[in-house]
Structure formats: C-alpha cells, structure tokens
Amino acid sequence: MQYISTRNKERQYSASQAIAQGLAPDGGLITPAYIPKLPRSALEDLKSMSYQQRAVYIMKLFLDEFSVKELTDFANAAYGPEKFDTPAVAPVHKLDRETHCLELWHGPTCAFKDMALQMLPHLLTGSLTKLEEDKTVCILVATSGDTGKGALEGFRDVSRTRILVFYPKDGVSQVQQLQMVTQEGGNVAVCAVKGNFDDAQSGVKQLFSDESLRLELAKQGYFFSSANSINWGRVLPQLVYYISAYCDLLRDGEVESGQPINVCVPTGNFGNILAAYYARDMGVPIQKLICASNQNNVLTDFLRTGVYNKGRTFYQTCSPSMDILISSNLERLLLSLTQSDQEVRDYMKLLNQQGSYQISARVHGKLQRLFAGYCCDDSQTKRVIGQIYSRFDYLIDPHTAVAFDALDQYRQETGDATTALVVSTASPFKFCDSVLEGIGAPAQGEGLDLLDALAGRTGLPVPAPLAGLRDKKVRFTQVVEKDSLVDAVRGLLE
Ligand SMILES: *Cc1c(COP(=O)(O)O)cnc(C)c1O
Numbered sequence: 001m002q003y004i005s006t007r008n009k010e011r012q013y014s015a016s017q018a019i020a021q022g023l024a025p026d027g028g029l030i031t032p033a034y035i036p037k038l039p040r041s042a043l044e045d046l047k048s049m050s051y052q053q054r055a056v057y058i059m060k061l062f063l064d065e066f067s068v069k070e071l072t073d074f075a076n077a078a079y080g081p082e083k084f085d086t087p088a089v090a091p092v093h094k095l096d097r098e099t100h101c102l103e104l105w106h107g108p109t110c111a112f113k114d115m116a117l118q119m120l121p122h123l124l125t126g127s128l129t130k131l132e133e134d135k136t137v138c139i140l141v142a143t144s145g146d147t148g149k150g151a152l153e154g155f156r157d158v159s160r161t162r163i164l165v166f167y168p169k170d171g172v173s174q175v176q177q178l179q180m181v182t183q184e185g186g187n188v189a190v191c192a193v194k195g196n197f198d199d200a201q202s203g204v205k206q207l208f209s210d211e212s213l214r215l216e217l218a219k220q221g222y223f224f225s226s227a228n229s230i231n232w233g234r235v236l237p238q239l240v241y242y243i244s245a246y247c248d249l250l251r252d253g254e255v256e257s258g259q260p261i262n263v264c265v266p267t268g269n270f271g272n273i274l275a276a277y278y279a280r281d282m283g284v285p286i287q288k289l290i291c292a293s294n295q296n297n298v299l300t301d302f303l304r305t306g307v308y309n310k311g312r313t314f315y316q317t318c319s320p321s322m323d324i325l326i327s328s329n330l331e332r333l334l335l336s337l338t339q340s341d342q343e344v345r346d347y348m349k350l351l352n353q354q355g356s357y358q359i360s361a362r363v364h365g366k367l368q369r370l371f372a373g374y375c376c377d378d379s380q381t382k383r384v385i386g387q388i389y390s391r392f393d394y395l396i397d398p399h400t401a402v403a404f405d406a407l408d409q410y411r412q413e414t415g416d417a418t419t420a421l422v423v424s425t426a427s428p429f430k431f432c433d434s435v436l437e438g439i440g441a442p443a444q445g446e447g448l449d450l451l452d453a454l455a456g457r458t459g460l461p462v463p464a465p466l467a468g469l470r471d472k473k474v475r476f477t478q479v480v481e482k483d484s485l486v487d488a489v490r491g492l493l494e
Pocket of ligand 1: 111112113146147229266267268269270271272273321322399425426
C-alpha cells in the first residue's frame, strides 16, 4: 500500500517511510492513499480470534511490507499479559441493552494511548530496519498528559531510540505528572513547558521544521521522529479496537451481523475518532460518529457551523487530555471528505495565517451526515460521573463522562436509539479528585493519597501501575520557556 501527504498526493511513501517520518516535509500528515475494505467474511472470521490475532489481521491490510510473522511478534509483545491486565486487552462492558462501553485503559499507563503506543515502537524500529537506517531515532512528544507517559513506557530502553517528552507545566493532573517525572529507562527525558498544550505542541512542531537543528543532529547520528497521533503508526493500532469491539458485540449476541451501531468518542486531537471513521470506511457498520468535547468545544462548533476557529479562550478542564484548540488529525478527515490535497492545503494555510477556515457547503454536508458534536463543562462532567456510578455501579473518568454526556444529548436531540458504543479512554484512578467529587465524596488530601481514598470509597482496586508510583523517585525537574524547547533537546543528546 502507498501512503501520501494530506497536502500533496503526488509524493508517495511506503508504509515504513510513513511510520519512520511521522510528518511529511510539506507539513502534511502521511496517510494511506486509500482505505482498504474488509473482506466480506472478515467480521465473522475475527469473532473467534484473540485481540492480538485481530490486530495482525487488520494491520496487515495496511502494512504489506511487514510479514504476518513480524506483526504477530509485535502484537504479542505489545498486548501481552505483562502489559495489559486483561486478556481481552480492550474489553467491552455492557451497561444496558443499547449502551456499551469500550474500555481502553487496561494497559501499563491506564489510558487509551497505550493501545497505540505499545505498538508504535515495534512498528517504528521495524520500519527503520527495513529502510536500513542506522541513525538513532529521537522521539519528540508534546503531551496533554497521557501521550507522554504512554510514549515513555512504550519506548523505554528500546534500542536505537531516545525519547523526550514536553508537557504543559500546569496542564496535567498530579498523577499524570508523577507518572512522567518518575519514568525509568536509560533513553528517556521529560521536561515541563511554561504554557499550555498548544504551546508545547507548537514548540515541538517548530523543532521538527528547524533545518539547522536537523543538520546538527544528523552529524551526531540522530534524526527526529514523532510519537504524536499525527504518526500513522499511532492511528493504525487504533482502528483495531473498533473492529474488535464490533466483533465482541457480534460474538456476545449484542448485535446481529450488519446491525449498525453509533460510536461516541471523547475527543481532543481527533486521532481516536478518526480511527473509528476509518473502521467505518473499512466496512464496520458504524452509523453515527459522536464527537464529544469539553469546554474547549472548537470541534462542536466546527461540526455545527463548518467553521474551524482556533481563536478562542483556552480552558483548563478536569478532562485535560482534551484541552486542545488545534485537532491535528482533522486534516486526515478533510482529505478523505474533499479528496483534494489542494483544498486541504488551502484550509491549513488559512488556519495558520488567520486562525480559522470555513469548509465548503458540500463538505460540511458530508461531515454532518457522518458526525455529530456535543460538549459539556466541568460541573456537568462531574454530575455525569455520579449519575453513571449510581445508575450502573460503574466508575468512569472525566473524559469518559464527557462522552456519556454527549451520547445523552445526542439521544435526546435525535431520538436515535441505535446501540451505542461509548469509548472509555482512561482509568478513573488517573483523575481521583474529579471522580471523588463526582460520586459525592470530595477529595481530602492530595496526590497519591487520593488513590486510596477512591479505592476505599468504591471498593475497587488501585491499578497496579498507579499504586506503584508511591515508591518511585522523581528523576526529571527541568522547566523551559515555551520558545526554548531546543535547549532541552541539546541537553538530552549531549
Ligand atoms: C488523548 C486522550 C483523549 C483524546 O484523544 P484524541 O485521539 O486526541 O482525540 C481522550 N481521553 C483521554 C483519556 C486521552 O488520553
């Protein structure tokens, strides 16, 4: 399969080039030239397979350079019992007949980023081998909280890789911060940035386009790559769990073959919901894609009006992994809907120059047939945590709560009772203070003490990777100004 840039269809890339490069030189996102259809019997065939086998089957359709043997080794290493606390890897939890929850937080960092970031290092080092690249890859990550830890854990001590993570100093939860600054591994570094997530992300994008830095590093035997969700190696493993979830629903008799479902996704950078869109394109009977946002509702407005406008107040919310004004992966959706790299290029230029763009009526019509967008604020988010807990005895984190609220709004507005799959993206234990408040037991104390408070209150066990934080040493304390990320890079590679 060939890959293209969202901003230039002429330039083609192989799968391993796509994964190794992360971003195209023209600033576009490297994307499959087309989305393959699942063979007719695929969903039935996959029903009886393990998650790892499903991953191999699906990824193979996009990665013809990799053998089944290679992909099987990757899947077993990425999703094995040392990494995930359930053999189902991404289990579907039933709330009622029409409402199911896809749990994506059973991995080593307790957030959905593990689904992709446990796989990416294998895909990346495999790609480098195929390209006969002998330089060391230096992974730069900007994180709103969960990506950073997921990437650190995925890449730690992977040979011929270095990883440097930037997080917004006051934009992540205490548990998230502790998870990162205590990271172990000989090839890792973590650095706080004075600013918000978009500052960190823009800073990292600048590093990528800094030509003199690139040359300087090449001399030292390094080159940059990205583990952010703009990398195709991040998006692809995410397609797997949508297909897998539908197979589980089929297997368990919750849906019949061909029966449509709606999918509701708590959304930030648009990577997760984009994967659902591609799964739909491949042939999973997904009807509506419900895009859930917190108070940073740029996507809600975009889906309703067709105008993307990043010029707005940035809010820090209790669902920080969705505190984003520029949803990078939207660019891939735009290419798919417009089928025009020229049009995508124009929109992105406008976004850069004026901070906003308006899609054509034709594209907006397509968008609205596929997607619906809803948002809610922090107080509603916490209310929903309490409601779901008392109604279903099911504990959810704030990001997942935003999705439940969006589903509720969608159902009320449309009366559409189609079976819904709500995507649960983090363990509630990562956000103890909001969760405790939501279930009516406001937090006493702070930091790791809250883990015990939540466990005590709910009778649920603290996930092992979080319980273990107590004994870890803080290793990383560096803070940089938002325009001096380059200092941290030089420091790491000295
Ligand atoms: C990253 C993240 C999101 C947002 O996912 P995108 O792919 O960026 O849209 C939502 N919830 C949690 C817990 C996350 O870590």
